[in-house]
Amino acid sequence: xxxxxxxxxxxxxxxxxxxxxxxxxxxxxxxxxxxxxxxxxxxxxxxxxxxxxxxxxxxxxxxxxxxxxxxxxxxxxxxxxxxxxxxxxxxxxxxxxxxxxxxxxxxxxxxxxxxxxxxxxxxxxxxxxxxxxxxxxxxxxxxxxxxxxxxxxxxxxxxxxxxxxxxxxxxxxxxxxxxxxxxxxxxxxxxxxxxxxxxxxxxxxxxxxxxxxxxxxxxxxxxxxxxxxxxxxxxxxxxxxxxxxxxxxxxxxxxxxxxxxxxxxxxxxxxxxxxxxxxxxxxxxxxxxxxxxxxxxxxxxxxxxxxxxxxxxxxxxxxxxxxxxxxxxxxxxxxxxxxxxxxxxxxxxxxxxxxxxxxxxxxxxxxxxxxxxxxxxxxxxxxxxxxxxxxxxxxxxxxxxxxxxxxxxxxxxxxxxxxxxxxxxxxxxxxxxxxxxxxxxxxxxxxxxxxxxxxxxxxxxxxxxxxxxxxxxxxxxxxxxxxxxxxxxxxxx
Amino acid sequence: xxxxxxxxxxxxxxxxxxxxxxxxxxxxxxxxxxxxxxxxxxxxxxxxxxxxxxxxxxxxxxxxxxxxxxxxxxxxxxxxxxxxxxxxxxxxxxxxxxxxxxxxxxxxxxxxxxxxxxxxxxxxxxxxxxxxxxxxxxxxxxxxxxxxxxxxxxxxxxxxxxxxxxxxxxxxxxxxxxxxxxxxxxxxxxxxxxxxxxxxxxxxxxxxxxxxxxxxxxxxxxxxxxxxxxxxxxxxxxxxxxxxxxxxxxxxxxxxxxxxxxxxxxxxxxxxxxxxxxxxxxxxxxxxxxxxxxxxxxxxxxxxxxxxxxxxxxxxxxxxxxxxxxxxxxxxxxxxxxxxxxxxxxxxxxxxxxxxxxxxxxxxxxxxxxxxxxxxxxxxxxxxxxxxxxxxxxxxxxxxxxxxxxxxxxxxxxxxxxxxxxxxxxxxxxxxxxxxxxxxxxxxxxxxxxxxxxxxxxxxxxxxxxxxxxxxxxxxxxxxxxxxxxxxxxxxx
Numbered sequence: 001x002x003x004x005x006x007x008x009x010x011x012x013x014x015x016x017x018x019x020x021x022x023x024x025x026x027x028x029x030x031x032x033x034x035x036x037x038x039x040x041x042x043x044x045x046x047x048x049x050x051x052x053x054x055x056x057x058x059x060x061x062x063x064x065x066x067x068x069x070x071x072x073x074x075x076x077x078x079x080x081x082x083x084x085x086x087x088x089x090x091x092x093x094x095x096x097x098x099x100x101x102x103x104x105x106x107x108x109x110x111x112x113x114x115x116x117x118x119x120x121x122x123x124x125x126x127x128x129x130x131x132x133x134x135x136x137x138x139x140x141x142x143x144x145x146x147x148x149x150x151x152x153x154x155x156x157x158x159x160x161x162x163x164x165x166x167x168x169x170x171x172x173x174x175x176x177x178x179x180x181x182x183x184x185x186x187x188x189x190x191x192x193x194x195x196x197x198x199x200x201x202x203x204x205x206x207x208x209x210x211x212x213x214x215x216x217x218x219x220x221x222x223x224x225x226x227x228x229x230x231x232x233x234x235x236x237x238x239x240x241x242x243x244x245x246x247x248x249x250x251x252x253x254x255x256x257x258x259x260x261x262x263x264x265x266x267x268x269x270x271x272x273x274x275x276x277x278x279x280x281x282x283x284x285x286x287x288x289x290x291x292x293x294x295x296x297x298x299x300x301x302x303x304x305x306x307x308x309x310x311x312x313x314x315x316x317x318x319x320x321x322x323x324x325x326x327x328x329x330x331x332x333x334x335x336x337x338x339x340x341x342x343x344x345x346x347x348x349x350x351x352x353x354x355x356x357x358x359x360x361x362x363x364x365x366x367x368x369x370x371x372x373x374x375x376x377x378x379x380x381x382x383x384x385x386x387x388x389x390x391x392x393x394x395x396x397x398x399x400x401x402x403x404x405x406x407x408x409x410x411x412x413x414x415x416x417x418x419x420x421x422x423x424x425x426x427x428x429x430x431x432x433x434x435x436x437x438x439x440x441x442x443x444x445x446x447x448x449x450x451x452x453x454x455x456x457x458x459x460x461x462x463x464x465x466x467x468x469x470x471x472x473x474x475x476x477x478x479x480x481x482x483x484x485x486x487x488x489x490x491x492x493x
Numbered sequence: 494x495x496x497x498x499x500x501x502x503x504x505x506x507x508x509x510x511x512x513x514x515x516x517x518x519x520x521x522x523x524x525x526x527x528x529x530x531x532x533x534x535x536x537x538x539x540x541x542x543x544x545x546x547x548x549x550x551x552x553x554x555x556x557x558x559x560x561x562x563x564x565x566x567x568x569x570x571x572x573x574x575x576x577x578x579x580x581x582x583x584x585x586x587x588x589x590x591x592x593x594x595x596x597x598x599x600x601x602x603x604x605x606x607x608x609x610x611x612x613x614x615x616x617x618x619x620x621x622x623x624x625x626x627x628x629x630x631x632x633x634x635x636x637x638x639x640x641x642x643x644x645x646x647x648x649x650x651x652x653x654x655x656x657x658x659x660x661x662x663x664x665x666x667x668x669x670x671x672x673x674x675x676x677x678x679x680x681x682x683x684x685x686x687x688x689x690x691x692x693x694x695x696x697x698x699x700x701x702x703x704x705x706x707x708x709x710x711x712x713x714x715x716x717x718x719x720x721x722x723x724x725x726x727x728x729x730x731x732x733x734x735x736x737x738x739x740x741x742x743x744x745x746x747x748x749x750x751x752x753x754x755x756x757x758x759x760x761x762x763x764x765x766x767x768x769x770x771x772x773x774x775x776x777x778x779x780x781x782x783x784x785x786x787x788x789x790x791x792x793x794x795x796x797x798x799x800x801x802x803x804x805x806x807x808x809x810x811x812x813x814x815x816x817x818x819x820x821x822x823x824x825x826x827x828x829x830x831x832x833x834x835x836x837x838x839x840x841x842x843x844x845x846x847x848x849x850x851x852x853x854x855x856x857x858x859x860x861x862x863x864x865x866x867x868x869x870x871x872x873x874x875x876x877x878x879x880x881x882x883x884x885x886x887x888x889x890x891x892x893x894x895x896x897x898x899x900x901x902x903x904x905x906x907x908x909x910x911x912x913x914x915x916x917x918x919x920x921x922x923x924x925x926x927x928x929x930x931x932x933x934x935x936x937x938x939x940x941x942x943x944x945x946x947x948x949x950x951x952x953x954x955x956x957x958x959x960x961x962x963x964x965x966x967x968x969x970x971x972x973x974x975x976x977x978x979x980x981x982x983x984x985x986x
Contacts, residue, residue: 041571041572041631042572042576042631042634043572043574043575043576043622046572046573046574047572048569048570048571048572048635049569049570050569051567051568051569051650054567054568054569054570055567055568057570058568074544074547074548075544075547075548075551076541076542076543076544076547077541077542077547077550077673078534078541079534079536079539079540079541079671080539080573080624080655080657080671081536081539081595081657081671082536083535083536084602084610084611087602087610088609088610091610099601099602099603099613100600100601101600101601101602102574102597102599102600102622103597103598103599103600103601103602103612103616104595104596104597104598104624105596105597105598105599105612106595106596106598106621107593107594107595107596107659108592108593108594108596108659109577109580109592109594109596109623110592116581117577117580117581117584118577118621119596119598119621120592123596128599128611128612129536129595130602131573131597131624138534138535141535142541151844151845157544161655162573162654162655164573164574166600166601178572178573178574180570351644352644
């Protein structure tokens, strides 16, 4: 090989190419691929969530499920298929009703005249069925049946399920035709309770974002144009990704009496009269996995938030002499067991890969802490471990006992550092401005992030509508911290 | 009211009417209704799993998920919709291919010429999509992509999801168009490993049946006629319900190379040649909730297996004087916290219902243990608690500390007793016979349960085919304990 060829074959300096700087969308796809989290399915717009990506979602589910149940919400399961007539009812009430749905029209396959498998013409459904794009209407029907008196309120229901919305520009985790989520649906006797609940559930989501995902987010209300169809208020968590685009993390809606009216959810009040209930709905989807990637991952791949990592410690056996294999693997198994006893999840890389490849696999998967175990480490009784988010600077040496007693704290500190780093980035991404002219200049200059300005400046403004179109930006939210006086405008996922 | 009227208004002696004896199918529906576990959905053949029923399913899921992961299986998620062509491929291979499927043909709703919401004619899919009735084909496609060399095997995947099969005679939990399940799909390098795996996963299910559901079951192989289409062996757990009908609890299939061939799952073996993999699949559904009802419930309603009960202890505040309410509820809350600290789940009935209604609610829901807390109990420091499965004979008195320290053991004993009682019933339901004549006589006499006889007596027998048709019975399994020599024949759910 010539020297020139050797140079051109030099591995890139980062594990992921292109880098964030070079091409953020492609970097995103490649981080997912390198971490083996998900891939596109043969069905257009759908994804296959691979074990490593699904394990993270399972951890999100478990954490969030606990938080939701602590609010007195009970899980249930409602049908996947919703009769078309339910949507017709909703469509009457709601202008912005989403119509991109998967529609079931037949209930049998059979061989057609060409001897090909096809939908059986004799199995056409009397009424087409729609795969749920959300379940307000079908859960509303149950609430109509289940709520009789004020004693039945509040009624708080949640389901974990799959959802389908036909997406024209799908992207792994962020926007897929089918996705996984939880949808909560609560009913109350009064408007005050319902609005308070919608804010309370947003608070639950913020807990999940900050204390599990390590993602700082701005809680606020959507402007009327950006509300969920039929909602009186839509509350949202807006996060900023490393490329400066905003991402709606999740939403919680105060639905007023819109669905109580269309589904006829009435209760006998304590004063003996029939009253309409007030409802909320709130959802948290698998797109948060995508948000975690775009907030935390770097040019070497994923960085898993420690509390949601499929495993928190990667144990890497370093075998230099085959005669040591048994001893080293036994030591690794023992270490894994001891970590488990300390409440820390770990996995030993028992593949036949080279040591450096094992290290790079752990880096690309973003395992929070990796620890090397070779014959020397065992002989000396000392381990070298590295925090994923600190790179080479995160390397430390400790005795086995020191490692076991400190690793919980290391993970805790890593979570805090990730959250603080992301918070600093987010702050730098929101620029305060004082006029629409400044807004136009900001987006024309392709500056990173979004702007914050007085809400009154954009309300009903034609110039704002022009800027929205020209730069593909939207108003993200009216942050609670600004008491509805300010609005954040940004490009968004 | 006259004495006669008073008599005719006398409440029935059982909480559930009709009783098991009087009308088993109706009793079953009414147990579900009285326990508030599920109800029929507005969509034909589908069900709504209500919070109390869903909580039991969640406990089953959590327990089974742990057992499955302990076998080295990883969870993932594959798409709900499967392209029609995948089924065509399968149909070529498999005669008994099930064709009752929900078919998606459109991806948009719009207003038609009559201004009604309808599937948009311009949104017809190029290829119809089928809602998964099972995922062998789509997971097989991924296995084809993911398996390259012997190093990638075994590959063990599982998903928890919803499934759809158009059912003509739906019944809550037992047979619904949409149901919830887990489906495992494993691939191996050799036939031996795959067959061993199929048996191993059946063992995992038996663990769940006996040690969680408290349902004894007969593990065995299906006869060739009863196998899953395409399977070389279908292993099954057969249980007997209180009405004497059998129920297939779950199945585990050794698929040979059927799906490896149709999906082209190949690996580079250690000897450097390309070889076809060997696969298994194994599924466990929400119908087991129905099985638990039909095995354990009695004429007063549900009896929850203690390890899967949504809550194990019902705390019933008995308020005779409103002035005591605060004190009693505080005591109940404290008791609930102390039970939780002991790993026992409890719920306090804080409704305004009368004391006797609270008791009957707990009975009908089958809460394993109920405990009464009134002013007297608090004053005396003694609690009265009752085991659901023992009726009035299960009533005991204990100090609070005694109760707290003994309740775990009480629940453990209740589990054992339920399993033993069900085992005794099951044994009584299988009658050994020696001829087809005896089989005919048995079913003609409408005896309870099924028969066990030499498999050679039914193999290829026309008389057996006649009996099957006449009495709607099927061969349930060749029990492992009889080494394939005997077969069990019964009516089944």
